[in-house]
Amino acid sequence: MSTLLQEMSNRALGLGVPLSAQLDLTYRCNEQCVHCYLDHLDHGEMSTTEIKHLLSEMAEAGVFILTLSGGEIFMRKDFFEILEHARDLTFCVKLKTNAVLVREKQAARLRDLGVESIQVSIYSHRPEVHDAITKVPGSLRRSVDAIRFLKTQGLKVVIANVLMTENMHDHHGVRALAEELGARYTLDPTITPMMDGDRSILERKADVSELHTLFRDEKYIDNVEEFCAPPPALTEEVMESLPCSAGHTGCYVSPYGEFYPCVAFPLSCGNVRQQRFIDIWRDSEQLKEVRSIRLRDLSGCSQCAHGGTCTRCPGLAFLEGNMRGPSTSDCEKSFARTGIPSKNLLAKKEKASPARLVQIQLVPAITGNRLSAMNNAATA
Amino acid sequence: MNKKLYVARSPRIAARKLGEEMMVMSAQGSTLFTLNPTATILWQAADGATPLDEIVERGICSEFEVKPEDALRDAEALARDLAKHGILLISEEPLAPKSPVQEQPRP
Numbered sequence: 001m002s003t004l005l006q007e008m009s010n011r012a013l014g015l016g017v018p019l020s021a022q023l024d025l026t027y028r029c030n031e032q033c034v035h036c037y038l039d040h041l042d043h044g045e046m047s048t049t050e051i052k053h054l055l056s057e058m059a060e061a062g063v064f065i066l067t068l069s070g071g072e073i074f075m076r077k078d079f080f081e082i083l084e085h086a087r088d089l090t091f092c093v094k095l096k097t098n099a100v101l102v103r104e105k106q107a108a109r110l111r112d113l114g115v116e117s118i119q120v121s122i123y124s125h126r127p128e129v130h131d132a133i134t135k136v137p138g139s140l141r142r143s144v145d146a147i148r149f150l151k152t153q154g155l156k157v158v159i160a161n162v163l164m165t166e167n168m169h170d171h172h173g174v175r176a177l178a179e180e181l182g183a184r185y186t187l188d189p190t191i192t193p194m195m196d197g198d199r200s201i202l203e204r205k206a207d208v209s210e211l212h213t214l215f216r217d218e219k220y221i222d223n224v225e226e227f228c229a230p231p232p233a234l235t236e237e238v239m240e241s242l243p244c245s246a247g248h249t250g251c252y253v254s255p256y257g258e259f260y261p262c263v264a265f266p267l268s269c270g271n272v273r274q275q276r277f278i279d280i281w282r283d284s285e286q287l288k289e290v291r292s293i294r295l296r297d298l299s300g301c302s303q304c305a306h307g308g309t310c311t312r313c314p315g316l317a318f319l320e321g322n323m324r325g326p327s328t329s330d331c332e333k334s335f336a337r338t339g340i341p342s343k344n345l346l347a348k349k350e351k352a353s354p355a356r357l358v359q360i361q362l363v364p365a366i367t368g369n370r371l372s373a374m375n376n377a378a379t380a
Numbered sequence: 381m382n383k384k385l386y387v388a389r390s391p392r393i394a395a396r397k398l399g400e401e402m403m404v405m406s407a408q409g410s411t412l413f414t415l416n417p418t419a420t421i422l423w424q425a426a427d428g429a430t431p432l433d434e435i436v437e438r439g440i441c442s443e444f445e446v447k448p449e450d451a452l453r454d455a456e457a458l459a460r461d462l463a464k465h466g467i468l469l470i471s472e473e474p475l476a477p478k479s480p481v482q483e484q485p486r487p
Binding site for chain 1: 391392393394395396397398399403405407410412413414
């Protein structure tokens with residue numbers, strides 16, 4: 001984040017303004033990625049009119065950075081109508097897409113509409129790996145073609161590479177592909193549980209030894225020594241700090257109008273079909289609770305050595321059962337970085353280890369007097 | 381006699397008021413600018429049809445204790461600076477006000 005944007009973010013925090021918001025237009029998708037946390041069904045998406053009305057409310061509330069995502073945004077036939085309205089309202093619009101449906105015509109339209117950036121998901125530079133993850137033959141070729149069309153229009157493209165067991169060793173190839181295409185590259189080792197709470201897809205996430213290697217790769221980490229250093233002692237200032245921007249300067253709205261603090265934090269705070277966006281933002285009891293939480297309030301994390309440097313995601317903690325608790329995925333990242341287990345990991349290890357063995361020794365039969373004498377000796 | 385100057389907001393920017401200041405992001409280069417309250421007044425009034433001297437007289441001289449000629453000189457300098465960054469259009473002829481989506485016909 002640029003210094004000026006950070007400054008604006010701090011100002012928005014002070015003014016209580018939702019500076020950024022993600023709006024998922026649909027959960028439907030033309031890919032069926034093995035690690036996806038969505039169900040890809042339409043349970044009653046907002047109509048074009050509802051979305052336009054919501055965008056007007058968001059602009060009025062002060063939202064500046066608007067991320068349109070899904071599902072796949074181009075699955076909505078009214079996508080460009082929605083985007084036009086968003087740009088009429090002078091949002092800074094970022095898009096997240098697999099870009100499979102983007103051809104020259106769509107790329108030119110995106111340029112004309114002044115979109116800030118387009119993030120495209122690429123899992124591997126090898127079609128057999130990427131297409132196996134998306135379950136769509138030819139999808140890598142389509143996405144890469146689309147990136148070329150977008151770059152030809154002078155648009156900013158970011159390749160997002162989610163890391164999982166299937167593509168664990170392909171990130172250098174994707175990075176090289178991004179360089180060749182003139183796109184920025186981001187690597188994300190986070191797999192999110194399904195929104196319905198199903199955690200089975202977490203089996204695909206990178207394990208600690210793989211994260212350990214990744215965090216020492218100078219291609220990704222500028223200063224490995226500093227990045228992997230033991231965490232500094234917790235200070236009063238750190239204890240009073242906010243866990244993240246979710247619900248403070250950022251929020252998320254689902255295709256059904258559900259309002260959450262963040263896309264990764266499915267705590268329903270209201271529905272924009274029933275309430276005005278600004279009323280939910282200001283008055284939701286759930287958001288007030290999220291905003292009240294400081295590092296010192298977190299069970300375990302406030303006494304953990306990693307408290308001040310951990311990337312703890314409150315949404316993942318919420319999905320683990322407690323928004324004030326630890327997020328184990330982030331504990332594992334802290335451990336992989338520094339070699340120092342978090343308080344949460346130590347507690348889990350303790351819990352998982354078998355009960356202490358009690359040795360039972362056969363002794364000769366003890367008479368009542370001798371037993372009594374032994375008890376006395378023990379208490380003496 | 382000096383020629384009139386007309387100013388219009390570029391259709392390729394993103395903008396939002398935050399408190400008393402305006403955040404403006406240029407689509408080219410994703411550069412973020414913030415405009416102070418005086419520059420924000422100018423920015424909001426930049427409709428492409430109102431001459432800059434009128435904007436200054438109505439929006440700035442009426443609000444701040446400043447000589448009109450000084451205010452106009454500063455406003456012109458600011459307008460030219462913003463134009464250099466592609467976030468404001470300036471012309472000696474009136475500019476038709478545009479919205480960001482009116483550059484191309486709808487599909």
